Amino acid sequence: MATQASKLAVTVRTEKGKGAARRARREGKVPAVLYGHGTDPQHLSLPALEFAAILRANGVNAVVDLDIDGSSQLALTKQVDVHPIRNYIEHADLLVIRRGEKVTVEVYVVVEGEAAPGTLVTQDASTVEIEADALSIPEQITVDVEGVEAGNAVHASDLALPEGVTLISDPDTLIVAINAAPSSSELEEEAEEASAETPGTDEAAE
Template sequence: MSTPKLSTSPRTDTGKGAARRDRRAGNVPAVLYGHGSEPKHLLLPNLALASILRGHGVNAVIDLDIDGESQLALTRQVEVHATRDYIQHVDLLIVRRGEKVIVEVPIVVEGEPGPAGGLVVQDASTIEIEADAMSIPEHLVASIEGLEPIANVTAGDVILPEGVTLVSPADLLVASVNEAKTAAEPTEDEAAGDVAEAAE
């Protein structure tokens, strides 16, 4: 997949008031840092940024146009408003081609339990990996196909693409197949009470 490009403009005013004005103007405040350089405060076009994140995932690498110069950056942290669902702020990390980075990648649980069935629980939504900055997987798969209760899938069981290594503990619980809960059998007193209510 090609690296998406995004034009930026310098952010000269800081503070909550300035940030609100920038968002009303259709921009997202951002800070770019890394590789020993001074942090740069930027404004990114909101609609274009949201489109990139939808298409490339939360660990998108973006080719930024800063004053006419190209700079690769990884979306390190995306702050989204809790109720209004718009991007409030983005932290960007300078990266270089061939460089490896440590990121959290979403986990998707796939498959069906075995014939005995069971209650499937996803215990972790992400795991931490190290990967080439230009080849970060959008998500990883935890398979529960054919598992019988009680069974666990750990981070060490997740199949990783070539060149990707696990950073999270291998025994981190990712998903589990548990015995499905059944309705408890009524006690003798409860059964007698039900009979009495029915008679009344």
């Protein structure tokens, strides 16, 4: 959990459009838009390597202290678009925030531990929505299933949240279910049923 914003010197973009964005990326910059609190959207260029390092260290909800032409502005990372193949950051949306302000964000839920033998652990939800101080957003929330027996479940209301963090998601949201693992005979029966339901090649040819 970050307790202070990461400093990042950025520049104002005067050019807009896809061509300008491509040029910025070739120069090692990330095109970004800063908005919120009734301000006009501001188009920025972020240093790609530094911004990526901040996200690795602080998670997707990283708070940055932007240096814009010598002026400081706190911002929350709201969205990051990553190239699906080359894995570089294509664009970022940043939200203007104020120190001490509460923000609503989604955080990842991570399952840890080994449930009881003979069980199958299924994670139904990978994120939950919370409200927290902008500088106290947890990077993730952990669910410990160590030794948990079949027939148990973890709902959003069961999550152990850090002090000062409030759950916004529906408390009844299913996060993790621990069920009895199917036996080998059950798996064989399912495979046989699936095979019987699949038309033969001769049938398909007809």
